[in-house]
Amino acid sequence: MPLMYGAQSEGRRDDETMRRFRHDRFGQFIHWGLYSIPAGSWNGVTYDYAAEFLPQSAGIGPARWAGLVDDFAAPEFDPEAWASLAADLGARYVTVTAKHHDGFCLWPSSLTDFTVAATPRGRDVIGELVHAYTARGIAVHLYYSVLDWHHPDWRYAISSSQDEEAFDRYLSYAGEQLRELATRYPNVRGFWFDGTWDESVKANGRWSWEIECMLKRLIPGAIVNSRLRADEHGARHRDSNGALMGDYFSGFERRLPDPWDRTVTAEDWEACVTIPQNSWGYHAGAEVARTHKHPLELLEQLVQAVSLGGNLLLNFGPRGDGSFAPFEKDVVHTLGAWLETNGACIYGCGPADGWDYPGWGYYTADAETGAVYAVVTRIPVSGAIALQLPERTRVRNATAVATGRPVPFAVRDDRTVRFEVDRASVIPLAFALEVEQRDD
Numbered sequence: 001m002p003l004m005y006g007a008q009s010e011g012r013r014d015d016e017t018m019r020r021f022r023h024d025r026f027g028q029f030i031h032w033g034l035y036s037i038p039a040g041s042w043n044g045v046t047y048d049y050a051a052e053f054l055p056q057s058a059g060i061g062p063a064r065w066a067g068l069v070d071d072f073a074a075p076e077f078d079p080e081a082w083a084s085l086a087a088d089l090g091a092r093y094v095t096v097t098a099k100h101h102d103g104f105c106l107w108p109s110s111l112t113d114f115t116v117a118a119t120p121r122g123r124d125v126i127g128e129l130v131h132a133y134t135a136r137g138i139a140v141h142l143y144y145s146v147l148d149w150h151h152p153d154w155r156y157a158i159s160s161s162q163d164e165e166a167f168d169r170y171l172s173y174a175g176e177q178l179r180e181l182a183t184r185y186p187n188v189r190g191f192w193f194d195g196t197w198d199e200s201v202k203a204n205g206r207w208s209w210e211i212e213c214m215l216k217r218l219i220p221g222a223i224v225n226s227r228l229r230a231d232e233h234g235a236r237h238r239d240s241n242g243a244l245m246g247d248y249f250s251g252f253e254r255r256l257p258d259p260w261d262r263t264v265t266a267e268d269w270e271a272c273v274t275i276p277q278n279s280w281g282y283h284a285g286a287e288v289a290r291t292h293k294h295p296l297e298l299l300e301q302l303v304q305a306v307s308l309g310g311n312l313l314l315n316f317g318p319r320g321d322g323s324f325a326p327f328e329k330d331v332v333h334t335l336g337a338w339l340e341t342n343g344a345c346i347y348g349c350g351p352a353d354g355w356d357y358p359g360w361g362y363y364t365a366d367a368e369t370g371a372v373y374a375v376v377t378r379i380p381v382s383g384a385i386a387l388q389l390p391e392r393t394r395v396r397n398a399t400a401v402a403t404g405r406p407v408p409f410a411v412r413d414d415r416t417v418r419f420e421v422d423r424a425s426v427i428p429l430a431f432a433l434e435v436e437q438r439d440d
């Protein structure tokens with residue numbers, strides 16, 4: 001059907017900025033804001049739900065919530081230390097919450113006084129972070145929630161002409177804030193939109209189209225996730241003709257596609273996941289509840305995403321004072337150390353065509369060289385892993401990615417080779433396979 005405000009382009013973007021995003025594969029999400037101070041509790045009551053939703057969970061009105069501005073002193077906030085942590089993690093880009101659902105701005109926006117400028121130290125958090133990450137060669141994407149619990153003109157739905165006038169004022173405000181962000185921080189690489197699921201936003205597909213156009217006009221090559229977009233019929237992520245809007249699909253939140261679902265390899269996508277079960281902002285309970293994921297679960301999610309042609313955006317929620325919790329530093333050390341020696345099977349890699357999901361791990365392939373990698377994340381009790389080869393394919397040799405040492409294997413039949421792996425290994429084992437086509 002003809003659409004005025006559907007997808008702005010067909011197929012994958014293949015410009016340098018998008019190729020770099022695809023090559024990066026691994027990003028760090030940062031959720032930091034006023035919600036990081038109460039960290040899931042209010043007036044002595046702890047709410048299990050996500051810490052950044054505390055205003056909703058505890059029924060805290062905007063005026064009372066704004067009282068936290070005076071407490072946002074962030075004595076431990078050190079942008080260079082944050083950038084070092086991202087580098088140690090092995091993240092190639094960072095997506096930072098400029099404004100979350102509570103409407104508090106981590107930059108000194110001229111459009112509202114509900115910003116870091118009103119805090120005791122008044123630092124331009126976004127500006128300092130963009131500088132620090134960029135200086136370390138880490139690309140920055142800015143998260144912006146269209147949903148805004150603080151702004152008086154926000155509406156969940158439009159049910160009167162007064163609602164329509166108010167929400168139009170809100171969309172103008174949000175549009176000017178986004179113009180301000182793109183103008184103040186022109187070397188950010190992308191924008192990550194959220195909070196676009198309400199009827200009020202879905203009814204404004206033209207606005208979302210205009211925002212995407214504006215951002216790409218102000219920052220040529222800027223990357224925008226599919227969550228911003230709706231078309232004129234309210235279709236989100238994909239327009240009413242099924243075409244992806246924005247530059248990559250960003251509907252996988254706290255979940256990944258099934259490891260055997262090769263349909264997702266048709267487009268660029270990114271999954272965002274948390275370390276605790278379900279809090280993006282720092283939740284004090286997460287430090288003690290032991291419900292957060294083991295670092296190696298998260299590493300497996302990264303390998304799985306890459307095997308299906310996607311990126312993984314792994315969330316960290318710094319504490320209110322700007323420090324990171326020990327359980328998050330454990331994740332940094334575990335993933336960073338593994339990527340230090342095994343990153344060849346992640347960065348610049350994607351799906352290995354013809355290599356079906358094996359069950360004991362994942363196959364990835366270098367997008368440029370075609371080199372195939374087998375990453376074993378579920379070591380069988382036998383210690384033996386069988387590789388089902390694509391048709392007319394032969395494995396010439398295999399090496400351990402981490403050490404470069406050759407790995408012996410046995411040819412079982414013309415479609416199967418068998419490896420012995422170290423059953424005592426406590427980390428995923430990556431093997432580089434040199435394969436060739438048989439001409440039989």
Ligand SMILES: C#C[C@@H]1N[C@@H](C)[C@@H](O)[C@H]1O
Nearest residue numbers: 031050052194253272280
């Ligand atoms: C719901 C919801 C939001 N989407 C995630 C990326 C977090 O920002 C969460 O608060």
